Amino acid sequence: DAKTTQPPSMDCAEGRAANLPCNHSTISGNEYVYWYRQIHSQGPQYIIHGLKNNETNEMASLIITEDRKSSTLILPHATLRDTAVYYCIVRPPYSGAGSYQLTFGKGTKLSVIP
Amino acid sequence: DGGITQSPKYLFRKEGQNVTLSCEQNLNHDAMYWYRQDPGQGLRLIYYSQIVNDFQKGDIAEGYSVSREKKESFPLTVTSAQKNPTAFYLCASSLAPPNTEAFFGQGTRLTVV
Numbered sequence: 356d357a358k359t360t361q362p363p364s365m366d367c368a369e370g371r372a373a374n375l376p377c378n379h380s381t382i383s384g385n386e387y388v389y390w391y392r393q394i395h396s397q398g399p400q401y402i403i404h405g406l407k408n409n410e411t412n413e414m415a416s417l418i419i420t421e422d423r424k425s426s427t428l429i430l431p432h433a434t435l436r437d438t439a440v441y442y443c444i445v446r447p448p449y450s451g452a453g454s455y456q457l458t459f460g461k462g463t464k465l466s467v468i469p
Numbered sequence: 470d471g472g473i474t475q476s477p478k479y480l481f482r483k484e485g486q487n488v489t490l491s492c493e494q495n496l497n498h499d500a501m502y503w504y505r506q507d508p509g510q511g512l513r514l515i516y517y518s519q520i521v522n523d524f525q526k527g528d529i530a531e532g533y534s535v536s537r538e539k540k541e542s543f544p545l546t547v548t549s550a551q552k553n554p555t556a557f558y559l560c561a562s563s564l565a566p567p568n569t570e571a572f573f574g575q576g577t578r579l580t581v582v
Contacts, residue, residue, distance in 0.1 A: 389570070398559050398573030399512070442511070446566065455500060455519060455566055456527065459512035 359443045364464045367437075373430040375463050377443030380424040387446045388419060389457070390428045392439040399442065399459070402428065433467045440464050472496065475560050475574035482554075482581050490545045490577045492560035501543035502561040502571065505529060512559060518543055519565070547579065554581045 360378040367373040379388065389404040403410055403417045405426070410417045416429040430437055442462040473494040482488045494501065499520050504512040514527030518537040532551025537543055543562075547554045557578050563571040 391571075396557070396576070396578075398561070398575050399571075400573070401570035404570065455502070455517050455525075456514055457502075457512075457571060458514075459504075461509070461511045 359445055359460055361441075361443050361460065361463045363461065364466070366466050366468055367430075367433045369435060369467050369469050370432055373433040373437065373465055373467070375428040375430075375441050375443075375465065376425065377428070378425045379443070379445050382423050382445050384423075388417070388423075388426050389444040389446055390415070390417065391442045391444065391459070392437075393442065393462070394436075394439045402441075404446075433465075435467050435469065438465060438467045473560060473562050473572050473574040475558075475577050477577060478575065480577055480579045482579070484581055485549045486581075487549060488547050488554075488579065488581075490547070490558055490560075490579070492543045492545065492574060493541055494543075494562040494572070495541060496562055496572060497540070498562035498564055498572070499540070500563045500565060501537065502563075503527075503533070503535065503543070503545045504559040504561065506557040506559060506576075515545065515558075554579060 387404050387406050390402040391399040393399040403415050405417045419426045440462040442459050476491045502517040503515040506512050513529050515533050516535045518524040521540050524535050524537050534546045557576050559576045560574045561571040563569045
């Protein structure tokens with residue numbers, strides 16, 4: 356499985372864009388990049404995922420580099436409620452049992468500051 | 470509302486006792502998962518089930534057992550063989566991989582004294 360590297364923590368001013376980086380230099384061509392976040396003492400929440408193209412939904416945008424070795428999750432206008440741990444995950448391609456295993460690292464703790 | 474429900478939210482047990490954590494979903498998902506989270510750490514996969522009457526060990530299955538008799542339910546039993554059972558336990562469900570998101574419950578915090 357491709358591994359991911361994220362900074363342990365980041366700060367962002369309220370109302371500004373939060374840009375959370377993720378390195379996945381060993382990603383294979385058919386593996387998806389997923390982002391989840393976990394607010395303290397709650398279950399993780401799905402944010403967005405992508406394969407090659409940039410993606411946007413009501414929560415965030417996902418920018419994947421052309422070589423797919425890294426990606427950035429963008430929260431366009433961070434609020435205090437966006438304070439959470441953000442996990443970048445590479446999901447194995449569908450090839451049997453391994454495709455069911457989402458591997459969560461320690462993620463990035465984002466603190467949105469008033 | 471559709472969702473995934475874990476109960477109870479907090480659970481206390483004496484050392485040496487088995488304890489079963491409940492997980493129910495009404496999302497019609499085939500796949501279900503159990504994760505363990507320790508303070509300041511990521512999530513580690515305990516067991517997962519692709520379909521009813523089938524389940525597979527994850528990375529840390531020792532000391533745990535599961536069953537999948539119904540599509541909606543995937544209970545986890547923490548046995549006395551689990552050396553460090555105190556943790557935050559999370560259940561999740563999803564459609565079949567690969568291009569699907571997992572929905573998580575709110576977790577059960579188990580404390581063994």
